[in-house]
Amino acid sequence: MPMIEIAHVSKWYNPTFQVLKDCTLDVAKGEVVVVCGPSGSGKSTLIKCVNGLEKIDQGTITVDGIRVDAPETNLPKLRARVGMVFQHFELFPHLSVTDNLCLAQMKALGRSRDQAVAKAMALLDRVGLKAHARKFPGQLSGGQQQRVAIARALAMDPIAMLFDEPTSALDPEMIQEVLDVMVDLAREGMTMMVVTHEMGFARSVAHRVVFMDQGEIVEDAPKAEFFGKPRSERAQTFLSRVLVASH
Amino acid sequence: MNYNWNWGIFFQPSPEGAGTYLGMLVTGLQWTVVTALCSWALAFTLGSIVGIVRTLPQAWARRLGDAYVELFRNIPVLVQMFLWFFVLPELLPQAAGMWVKQLPNAPFWTAVVCLGFFTSARVAEQVRAGILALSRGQSMAGLALGLTRAQTYRHVLLPMAYRIVMPPLTSEFLNNLKNTSVALTIGLLELTARARAIQEFSFQVFEAFTAATVVYLLINLVVVGAMSLLERRLRVPGFIMAK
Numbered sequence: 258m259p260m261i262e263i264a265h266v267s268k269w270y271n272p273t274f275q276v277l278k279d280c281t282l283d284v285a286k287g288e289v290v291v292v293c294g295p296s297g298s299g300k301s302t303l304i305k306c307v308n309g310l311e312k313i314d315q316g317t318i319t320v321d322g323i324r325v326d327a328p329e330t331n332l333p334k335l336r337a338r339v340g341m342v343f344q345h346f347e348l349f350p351h352l353s354v355t356d357n358l359c360l361a362q363m364k365a366l367g368r369s370r371d372q373a374v375a376k377a378m379a380l381l382d383r384v385g386l387k388a389h390a391r392k393f394p395g396q397l398s399g400g401q402q403q404r405v406a407i408a409r410a411l412a413m414d415p416i417a418m419l420f421d422e423p424t425s426a427l428d429p430e431m432i433q434e435v436l437d438v439m440v441d442l443a444r445e446g447m448t449m450m451v452v453t454h455e456m457g458f459a460r461s462v463a464h465r466v467v468f469m470d471q472g473e474i475v476e477d478a479p480k481a482e483f484f485g486k487p488r489s490e491r492a493q494t495f496l497s498r499v500l501v502a503s504h
Numbered sequence: 505m506n507y508n509w510n511w512g513i514f515f516q517p518s519p520e521g522a523g524t525y526l527g528m529l530v531t532g533l534q535w536t537v538v539t540a541l542c543s544w545a546l547a548f549t550l551g552s553i554v555g556i557v558r559t560l561p562q563a564w565a566r567r568l569g570d571a572y573v574e575l576f577r578n579i580p581v582l583v584q585m586f587l588w589f590f591v592l593p594e595l596l597p598q599a600a601g602m603w604v605k606q607l608p609n610a611p612f613w614t615a616v617v618c619l620g621f622f623t624s625a626r627v628a629e630q631v632r633a634g635i636l637a638l639s640r641g642q643s644m645a646g647l648a649l650g651l652t653r654a655q656t657y658r659h660v661l662l663p664m665a666y667r668i669v670m671p672p673l674t675s676e677f678l679n680n681l682k683n684t685s686v687a688l689t690i691g692l693l694e695l696t697a698r699a700r701a702i703q704e705f706s707f708q709v710f711e712a713f714t715a716a717t718v719v720y721l722l723i724n725l726v727v728v729g730a731m732s733l734l735e736r737r738l739r740v741p742g743f744i745m746a747k
Contacts, residue, residue: 310644337650347645350743351663360659365650395742413649 258322259283260417260448261307266316268302276302277313278472284417289449291459294469295495300452301344303469304421307450308332308339321416337365340410344422346402348394354381354405355390358412366413373412380408384438400431407438417448424455454499460484468492513708514715525702529715532698537723539615539694540681546620547680551627556657558632569628576625581618581686588618589690615687623680630672634665667738674731678724695719 261284268277276299284290292300305311306318309325309332318325323335348357358377362368368376381387384404386397394402403423410418420439424432436458443449443462453459459466459480466483468476468491476483476492487493514526558569576584589611593601607613638661646656666673688697699716703709 305644308648310648333647333650333652335650336648339648341645341648343641343645343648345639345641347639347641349642349645349660349664351667351740361646361649361651364655364659393741393743395740397742409649 259319260286260288260321261450262317262319263303263307264317264319266303266306266313266318268306268311268313268315276472277306280316280469280472280474282467282474282477284448284450286448287446288464289443289447289451289462290465290467291463292450292452292467292469293454293456293459293495293499294475297471298469299472300469301421304419304450304452307419308336308341310341333365337361337413338416340407340413340415340418342403342406342410342418342420342423344426346394346399346406346426348402348406348409350394353391353393354386354397357394357405358409361409362412376412377408380411381405383411384408385434398431399427400434403427403431403435404438407435407442411442415447417450418442420449420451420453422452422454424453456484456496456499468495470495507710509710510708511711513702513706513711516706518702519705525706528698528702529695529719532693532695532716533719533723535612535692535694536681536684539612539619539684539687539692540677542616543619543623543684544677544680546616547623547627547676550620550624552631552662554624554628555631555635556662558628559635560653569632573625573628576621577629581622581683582689584622585615585618585686585690589614611687611690611692614690615684615692619680619683619687622683623676626676626679627673630669630676631665633672634667634669635661637668638664664740667735667740670731670735670738674728677731678727681723681727682720 261282263280263282266277266280267275269275280299280303282290292304294300302311306313307320307325309330313326316326320335320339324330325332325335349360352360355374355377358380359370359373362373362376363370378387378390381390384407386401386404386408389397389401394405397405407423423439424435427435432455436455439449439451439458440462451458451463463480465477465479467474468483468487468489470491475489476487478487483492484496487496514529515524517523518525518528520528554569554572557565558573560566579587593604595601596604604610642660642664643656646660647653651659684692684694685696687694688700695716699712702712706712
């Protein structure tokens, strides 16, 4: 059974604009799937549907056997088990780095403050930011903030991680430090769905690459096959553009 | 202008019996402060609730909040004061109406309720603006971590929203304090009413209203000073906020 199962999902922003068109995609346990495509192709919308931050109009999404789109599903409980990392970090500016990591552990998982802080410190150590535990998000660089955001998601002991363009808002010199954390995570066997243009990341750790354009999943192929020779012309054009841009 | 200045008037006995004219001003000040604080407590509570409701995803809830704000914001506060004091008791069932009319300190309670609702509409507008000033990603981040919507408001959105709108909320607090003077029209013996009484008894019009003006200015300066202290204490390190 796949960890994330997206089946025939369609979504409209208004009666005339269809942002997702019959999307079907599975992510197996321990699998790393990179979703790429031009801006406006619906990839960020799709990943936000996986934990119910965006509603879908047709189709089904199942995470660890639980239907995300069913009205009876306890969404907060499900979301607490699915980590999400955003393009603009979305740390809570009024809370210290430690408190950013502890808030949901205490409020959603019911951990004690001591348990939560211990977990937070271990994870901050892991992303190399233990020394910054008492600082506030506004006092950190973009790369540091994104690493804190990843640690915040990991503090919930997630069964899968969703990344929504985690490096798009970063200065070029900070991209690598964030990618390094993500690569480690992938190598440890975390189930990951990653929306990104970082083809280097896709090449090194992805199992599959999904290419989206205009709300459709145009291509869904094993990494080697995708980079070897994508079947669709649209994917070929896209790849030639991003690969030129990144060299 | 042939005017006989007499600042000593405040130390002369008041014609109301016990105490001096100064004593009249002081009791007026007490009513002003108590009315302002009580109505603000009501305004802040109701305003926060309505402001939050106006940012919820449910369209019907937002519309209900909009209607509330437009109702209380668009009727002059003087008219609202008359509606609560003269009209409402007549509209209630007879027993309830009588109870309201015979309430001890009826002008005070009416002023608290009237100003509380009037100012709450304005507070609601500020709280809503503060929440909307935050990026949509902030509430998504809260929800994505497994917080409920209520927890997301309580721990993520509101702490920042209140900080952002603290300067305009200070203005609303001051407006509310000054609006207590409207309650003299329903018989509340607050600062302005007492200044007017001093003028009527003593004919020292300039002294009476100069004193009232200075007292209002002083209270407002204290409030502004206290709020800027509070703002500094609640400042978020590294977060740029309008000064």
